[in-house]
Amino acid sequence: MLAVSALPAMGNPVAAVRITDASGAFDLAYVASASSLGGYVTSENAPQATVARGTSDAYTITSASAQALAGVLIYRVDGDPSRECTFRYTLTYTGVRYTLAGDARATWTGPVKCTVTTTGPDKTKGDFSVTFTMQ
Numbered sequence: 001m002l003a004v005s006a007l008p009a010m011g012n013p014v015a016a017v018r019i020t021d022a023s024g025a026f027d028l029a030y031v032a033s034a035s036s037l038g039g040y041v042t043s044e045n046a047p048q049a050t051v052a053r054g055t056s057d058a059y060t061i062t063s064a065s066a067q068a069l070a071g072v073l074i075y076r077v078d079g080d081p082s083r084e085c086t087f088r089y090t091l092t093y094t095g096v097r098y099t100l101a102g103d104a105r106a107t108w109t110g111p112v113k114c115t116v117t118t119t120g121p122d123k124t125k126g127d128f129s130v131t132f133t134m135q
Contacts, residue, residue, distance in 0.1 A: 012063040013091055013098070013126030019047070019075065020056040022135035023112070027052050027078040034072045050078060067093045069126070075134060082107065085114035087132040091121055098126040104133075 021028045028051040048057045063069035070090040077083035084107040091100050098121040104114035113135060120128030 010066070011125045012066050013069045013121065013128065014063070015061040015069055015071075015089065015091070015127075016058070016129040017061055017073075017089075018056055018058045018129070018131040019051055019073070019087075020131060020133040021051045021053050022133050023053050025053065026080070026083075028075045028134055029078040031074040031076055031084070033074070047073070051075070063091075063126075066126075073132065075132075077112070077134075083112060084108075085132070085134045087114065087116060089116070089118070089130045091126055091128060093126060097123070098128075100128050102130050102132075 019028070030047045030049050030051070033047065045059045047059060051057045061069065061071065068091060071088070073087040075085050075087070085104055086107070087102070087104045089100070089102040091098055100118050100121045102116040102118045104116040106112065106114045115133045117131045118128060120126075122128065
């Protein structure tokens with residue numbers, strides 16, 4: 001006889017976040033961030049106010065809950081508020097496993113685009129990394 005039961009999530013998940021400005025033409029300006037699930041606290045190296053063209057910013061977000069970690073980050077082209085990217089990530093624990101989702105949306109159409117890639121989540125704690133790119 002085999003019995004299967006859902007185990008509680010172990011610890012609070014941690015997200016390694018990287019914002020990459022892949023453009024050679026503009027700098028990125030950090031606008032805002034918000035938590036939509038479980039709450040989060042940024043590590044000591046919070047988002048930089050400006051990400052220079054061709055560079056990246058990296059920081060860590062720690063969940064206040066073992067069940068979920070989610071957030072929204074907004075960046076725009078420095079000096080051009082009409083070109084903005086909204087980056088979202090959501091990690092949820094279903095009682096059996098973690099599920100990770102991410103998306104990136106631009107407020108305009110044209111050659112500039114916003115993308116998201118994710119790695120993970122870790123099966124036991126839910127740690128993951130997410131890279132948002134604007135170019």
